[in-house]
Amino acid sequence: MVSTWHDPCLCCPQYQKEALLQFKSLIPGCNSSKVDYRFIDFQTWNASTDCCNWDGVTCDANATSKPVIDLYLYDFVPHVTWGSSTITSNVLTPLFHIKTLLHLDISYNTIQGEIPGPGFANLTQLVTLILDTNEFRGPIPTELFSLRNLEILYMRGNLLEGKLPRTIGNLTNLTELQMDINLVGGELPEEIGKLTKLERLILSSNNFSGVIPSSVGSLERLRCLSLENNLLSMEIPVEIGNLSNLFAVTLNNNSLTGRIPSSIQKMENLYQLDLSDNFLTGEIPTGLFHLQKLTEVSLWRNKLWLKELVTVPNITLDVLDLGENEVSGNFPEWILNMKVGSLDLSDNKLSGTLPPALFQTKTLADLFLARNNFSGRLPDNIGEASAMRTLCLSGNNFSGPLPKSFLNMSELYMIDLSKNLFSGHLAIIFGISNSRLQYIALGQNEFSGVLPESLRNLEQGLMILDISDNNITGEIPEFLFQMPSLIALNLRKNSLQGQIPKNLTTLYSLQILDLSSNYLSGQVPDALGQVRGMVNNSEYYNSFPFQLFDGIHENTKYSALEVFWKNLKQELPRTNMILYVLLDLSNNQLSGEIPDSFGGMLSVKLLNMSYNKLSGRIPPSLGNLVSLESLDLSHNNLSGKVPSTFGELLQLNNLDLSNNRLKGPIPKGPQMDRLNDPGSYANNSGLCGLQILVPCEEASPPKKVPQETTIEESESWQFSWQMAAIGFSSSFFGTVAVMFVSDYFHVSNPRPRVYVTQFIQRD
Incomplete structure (x- = not known):
């Protein structure tokens, strides 16, 4: 019987196979049965097969020895090891023995440490080197610049210095x-x-x-x-x-x-x-x-x-962004002869009225003219701009009612007419058929009348609605509190009456609600404390529709959240917007007790119910609000004791309980001990405590059983009466998002402390 023997190494050089196998052995988790190989299947890498057939490996088929010339090791780290092991640059050492390499891609891994320059110096034939998106740090090694055959060198997304x-x-x-x-x-x-x-x-x-x-x-x-x-x-x-x-x-x-x-x-x-x-x-x-x-x-x-062009260019621009410059005079007429998709002339010194020809173009999709000195009425033909998706005219002097042709702008996703002198009823905007509107900012105008029934047209898609600082009357319609996509609702400073709607079963997304400075009455709905966006917005965060503004140009500058906290302005990425949850019901005529359910709003950071007619006790459940940073219950008829659970509010920085009928000891706690401004507790029935330097009476001890009491040392801390403001800054051409602002505890008379919420533009 004759036996045959086959060489297990069919083509590639044995030393290169061994180098690759050694490289594999240095990768944590490569031999696990639960490995998720997203791009490189290391199961094909074994000693019994030709390495030229391994996943991610290419050999030179024209050479006699079939050497390895290409290693495509994009995202090679098995996902089972993510977060559990550290991959250092030492893992690359075996690869430096394969001197025939022409192309090496080790991008999108978690490799840490310095780039091993001496090792790469051995790969003198390299034509392509891709080190993108790792965690390489330190200086770029000088050895890389001796690789004179290099044609492509990528090192993006590391920590190189x-x-x-x-x-x-x-x-x-x-x-x-x-x-x-x-x-x-x-x-x-x-x-x-x-x-x-x-x-x-x-x-x-x-x-x-x-x-x-x-x-x-x-x-x-x-x-x-x-x-x-x-x-x-x-x-x-x-x-x-x-x-x-x-x-x-x-x-x-x-x-x-x-x-x-x-x-x-x-x-x-x-x-x-x-x-x-x-x-x-x-x-x-x-x-x-x-x-x-x-x-x-x-x-x-x-x-x-910019000066007026003598000859009109015949070009098509997807984007023309001249915002925040020194462009002055009337609207540049020569732009009307160009085909422009997105036009930004905001924050300039333009004046006069808008030419009707501006809206005759069929290409204009995004128009930003905010914070200029434009005036007069909007052209009657504004609705001819049938492709318009984004319209921002805030911070001008436009006046008069909105043209009826608005009803034809069915492609609008975003409209910001705030801080003008517009008047008339709102039915035109809300009456757009097949509306796609997601963002509506109409604050600080002179709109009047009731909230129209046509608002129902936006029931499924509306995310941001600001009608603050107008002359809106009547009651809040029930359907407005049943919009599943609504994230922020600002009706502050109008003349709304009646009760807050109680049927909130489909108000899933709401996290910012400002109804302050109206004439609302009745009890605060218990269901308001059960709105999912306020109860657990982290659960909602994973599905938060940041991408829902797909209709707005991708370069829009609505990108950041401005936070005014103790007179300091901070700018947060828009993805942190969901972290700022607030409820402002101040300056109304609300009565009854604060619902116990409010203790379930675990995501709320700012809560203001001041200047109402609330009575009864402060619910101890408010001590569960682990995210709460500002609380204003001042100027009500609240009675009883301040709940001892307030001592557990570790994030609380601003508190106002003044002008109530509270009595008893002010709770102690890491934060409560610091809230020692007497004005925060003034005009109550008999509060005492270390915070206001008023000793509490000791309970009478049993006879002949003397009992010692100790007084904990408190830290002095003073905070500003002017407290906080949150804002969604808006401008144009950056990343798509929504901007919303709130000013908190503003000192004024006759009602000195008011939450205010409004949409603002970037400074």
Whole structure:
């Protein structure tokens, strides 16, 4: 009988197979039966098969030895190990023995530590090196800049720091350099101009400072230049105009000064230009608008001005953002002859009336003219802008009733007419058939009448409704409190009467409710304390519809939440908006007791029920409000003791119980001991405690059984009478979101402490 023997290694070199197997052995969880291999199936990596057939491995089929030339190890860390093990850069050591590598991709892993420069120095044949989205830290190793065959080098999304060395000029074959979202700083070296084959240079979101080197003008093949979100200063080099192949230039969010160089008009292939959020001055080069391929221009937040164009450009712009500049005069007529998708002229010095021709275009989808000096009535033909999705005219002097043609604007997702002099009834806006409206801000106008029945048209999609500071009368309709998507409702400072609706079974999402400064009466509904958005907004957070503003242009600048806390302004990412839950029922005529159910609103941070006719005890369940930071129950008829459970409110920073009929000891606790402003407890029936330096009477001890009492030492702490304000800042062209603001405990007469809530625009 003749036996046969087969070599288990069919093709790839044995030492390379062993190196790969050693690499696999260093990856935690790779041998687990519960491994979730999202992109690389390491089960194919075993000693009995040819490594050229392994997942993520490519060999050179034309070479006799079939060496490994390509390792695609994107997201190779098994997800079963996430959060349980640390992957350090030592895991890469075996790979440095495979000197035949041409392409190596180890992106989207959790590799920590410094980039092992000496190891990479062995891979002299590397053409492509992709290290994106890991946790590499420390300086960029100089050995990388000795790999003269490199054509593509990606290092984005790490924690790299230090400087970009002058030896970057050694990589003369480089076509793509991408190292955005790191901590690399210092000046950009002039040697970058030696990379004459470079087509993509992406260094955004770092700490680069100083000037943009004039040597960039030598990069004649460059197609994409991205240096935004750095600390670059001085003028944009004139030499940038030599880059005729550039199609995208993004230098936004730096500290660039001077004028926009006129040489930029020579970039005949340019389609995107973003110079926003700098300190640029002077006239915008008019030739810029004659570049036929240009589709996006963002010059927002500079000090630029614009003169009337003699010849009207025949171009189509998806985005024209000139907001927060020095553009003055009437609405620029020449813009009417361009096809513009999204137009932002907000925060300028424009005046006069809006030309009817503005709304005759069929391409205009987003229009932002906020905070100018426009006046007069809106054109009757505004409804002809049938593609309009976003309309922001806040902070002007528009007046009169809304045109009936509004009823034709069925594509509107967002409308902000706040802070004007509009008057008349609201039925026109709410009467849009097949309405897609999600965000409506009409505050600080002169609208009158009752809340119309046509509001029902928005029952399924409306998320934000602000009609504050108007002359709305009548009762709050029941259906308004049954909208499942409603997140924020602001009816503050109107003349609403009647009771707060009690049927709240479908009010799932509400987390901001301001009904203050009206004439509401009756009892506070028990069901209000059971609204899911206020009871447990963390449960709702996972499904929170941040993406529901899909109809608004993706570059809209509604992106942040402004929080005014003790006179300090903080800006929070819009994704934190859900963390700010508030209820303001102050300055009404509400009576009865505070519902015990309010103790279930575990997500509420700010609660104001001051200046009402509430009576009875303060429910001890309010001590369960673990998120509560501000509580105002002042100017009511509350009686009894302050619940001892208040001592458990560890987040409470602001408290006002004044002008009631409370008596007994003020509770002790880590936060309560600090709330020692006597004004917060003034004008009650007999409160006592360390906070106000009024000793409490000791209970009479039994005869002949003396009993000692101890007084805990309290910390003195003083807080401002002017307390808090929360705001959703709004502007345009950034990330899509909603902005909402509340000013808390504002001192005024005759009713000194009032929560106010309103929509504001970015400063």
